[in-house]
Amino acid sequence: MSLLEFENVTLKFGGLTAVDNLSFEVLEGEVFAIVGPNGAGKSTVFNLISRFYEPYAGSIRFDSHDLLRVKPSGVATFGVARTFQNIELFEHATVLQNLLVGRHRHRQTNLLSELLFLPSARRQEIENREKVEEIIDFLDLQAYRDKMIAGLPYGVRKVVEVARALATDPKLLLLDEPASGLSVEETSDMRWWIDDIRRQMGITVLMVEHDMGLVSGVSDRVLAMADGAELALGSPAQVQAHPAVIEAYLGKVS
Amino acid sequence: MRIVFKTNYMQDIRPWKDRYQLCLYLILLAVVAAAPWWLDAFYLGELTNVLIWTIAGLGLMILTGHTGQVSLGHAAFLAFGCYANVALIEAGVPFLVAFPLAGILTGIAGVTVAIPALRLHGIYLAIFTMALSILMDDIIVLSEPITGGVAGKYVGGVEIFGHLVDRWGTPDLFFWLVLTVTVLVTLGYINLLRAPLGRSFIAVRDSEVSAQAMGIDIARTKMISFALSCAVTGWAGALMGLFAGAFNNETFSVLISIQLLMMIVIGGLGSIHGAFLGAIVIGFLPQFLSISKEYVGALFGGNTVAIPGLEFGIFGMILIAFILFEPMGLYGRWLKIRTWFELFPFYRKDMFKRQKSYLKTERLR
Numbered sequence: 315m316s317l318l319e320f321e322n323v324t325l326k327f328g329g330l331t332a333v334d335n336l337s338f339e340v341l342e343g344e345v346f347a348i349v350g351p352n353g354a355g356k357s358t359v360f361n362l363i364s365r366f367y368e369p370y371a372g373s374i375r376f377d378s379h380d381l382l383r384v385k386p387s388g389v390a391t392f393g394v395a396r397t398f399q400n401i402e403l404f405e406h407a408t409v410l411q412n413l414l415v416g417r418h419r420h421r422q423t424n425l426l427s428e429l430l431f432l433p434s435a436r437r438q439e440i441e442n443r444e445k446v447e448e449i450i451d452f453l454d455l456q457a458y459r460d461k462m463i464a465g466l467p468y469g470v471r472k473v474v475e476v477a478r479a480l481a482t483d484p485k486l487l488l489l490d491e492p493a494s495g496l497s498v499e500e501t502s503d504m505r506w507w508i509d510d511i512r513r514q515m516g517i518t519v520l521m522v523e524h525d526m527g528l529v530s531g532v533s534d535r536v537l538a539m540a541d542g543a544e545l546a547l548g549s550p551a552q553v554q555a556h557p558a559v560i561e562a563y564l565g566k567v568s
Numbered sequence: 569m570r571i572v573f574k575t576n577y578m579q580d581i582r583p584w585k586d587r588y589q590l591c592l593y594l595i596l597l598a599v600v601a602a603a604p605w606w607l608d609a610f611y612l613g614e615l616t617n618v619l620i621w622t623i624a625g626l627g628l629m630i631l632t633g634h635t636g637q638v639s640l641g642h643a644a645f646l647a648f649g650c651y652a653n654v655a656l657i658e659a660g661v662p663f664l665v666a667f668p669l670a671g672i673l674t675g676i677a678g679v680t681v682a683i684p685a686l687r688l689h690g691i692y693l694a695i696f697t698m699a700l701s702i703l704m705d706d707i708i709v710l711s712e713p714i715t716g717g718v719a720g721k722y723v724g725g726v727e728i729f730g731h732l733v734d735r736w737g738t739p740d741l742f743f744w745l746v747l748t749v750t751v752l753v754t755l756g757y758i759n760l761l762r763a764p765l766g767r768s769f770i771a772v773r774d775s776e777v778s779a780q781a782m783g784i785d786i787a788r789t790k791m792i793s794f795a796l797s798c799a800v801t802g803w804a805g806a807l808m809g810l811f812a813g814a815f816n817n818e819t820f821s822v823l824i825s826i827q828l829l830m831m832i833v834i835g836g837l838g839s840i841h842g843a844f845l846g847a848i849v850i851g852f853l854p855q856f857l858s859i860s861k862e863y864v865g866a867l868f869g870g871n872t873v874a875i876p877g878l879e880f881g882i883f884g885m886i887l888i889a890f891i892l893f894e895p896m897g898l899y900g901r902w903l904k905i906r907t908w909f910e911l912f913p914f915y916r917k918d919m920f921k922r923q924k925s926y927l928k929t930e931r932l933r
Binding site: 366417 | 759760763768771773784
């Protein structure tokens, strides 16, 4: 069953066609990777799903909802969580607070019960904490729980971003270059985590990644893009061997 | 250094770290509440003034310190709260109803202003709100039937449960009234910060794109922040009116707005303590200056000198010094001093230095 569906989506910035008549489906329970050279439109696909951009044509459906009919903040309430290529954490807050913001879509209380901190608000906070602690435990963030983001090293911030996305309890997790800037060891950690996210938590993963080792290690299907359009779609091995992909990365043999 | 061994989630959720800290704050509250017995009338008045400024500072802190929306127009909301309170009392509404209502009305006025302001960021928002503050002067003059225009209004004491609460007649009762409001507002603020709404304010301040990706409606969150901020400021304005006894269109000038913003920057943006510390500086500085002026005058042979604009000049210098040397304000400095003692002799100079990151996702504006 398909969870996310792109149908003939086109996005133009002035004269530039960033995404050109793109169609693909992400199936429930798979790890789906998008690869391609710089400027291929990979992150733009993510920003389309997050509703930061309005497509020129086409439709985007998630879990039988029409995504194009909701506000950017509504996407998360359907169960789509994401990370950002260049880390967008809440800098002047602790790791714990960052993860708790992830729980925002499950908020049941209203302004008054929060101002008075009624038992309902207290119960909700304890539930949030329990859920967040599970994720801290899963991603080994215990040591950083009460640290400010502003003082954390890059590799840890990257993990905190994944943790914050997981805290929303998503159905679909969008990872924008989860391994960029990570060391070899951290990349292999990330690989096991992505595997566990899919297997243990049952979350579908859609990721953009340049590290082909990571892509072929975890993903079931790969979409290769260039200039906003699809080049090849299939298993990692098929895509890597596809002549159009080789041409896009390495150029033509003359 | 005290290390609290946490064994359940409530230890993180409740506002105090441990019983020791709770006791300290309760003792502080008791000492302050007993002020009428250990302070003379003049300093009690000054302390009341500081507390009123604290409430106003807490109001602006919600918007600027925690939601990241700079406002140079909060004097307009002080004025709105002040006039709303007095107008309601004159219409025969008892104070205990009129006072909360004045805050709520100011909150509604704040939301009305917030709607056009939602699309503005940073300096543009500051200019917009500053224009509002300047406009308020004219609005007060024009709506003379309610506000008394240029002539202004006089207000005596108010009655609470049959007791006359008046700044001059019963300064202790008035002080306790202000203290009660301060404590209630502070408790509400603490609760807000440990609940989802307060965290969504911080999220909007630090990164709007990722706040959106977490399901936070930016426009709605900013609007609620404006509403809460203005309501609290309205209460401060109402108390300020009662404290001053007389006010007109020039009482709540744009200078008050600037002073309010300076206050929370000096105190420390993004902390409740900051509003209190800033108010203490702003509240006592004029007295301190006039006392030291006499002292300096005496040194140079007798006469006290009048230097126009001295107060604002000194305020400005203090503000510049803080922005240059201690952007985290007085509260930030206090945290550093405390850490120095807690970790002695292991404190490092760079402990509070923030790592600068120059990477930002394509900002969508």
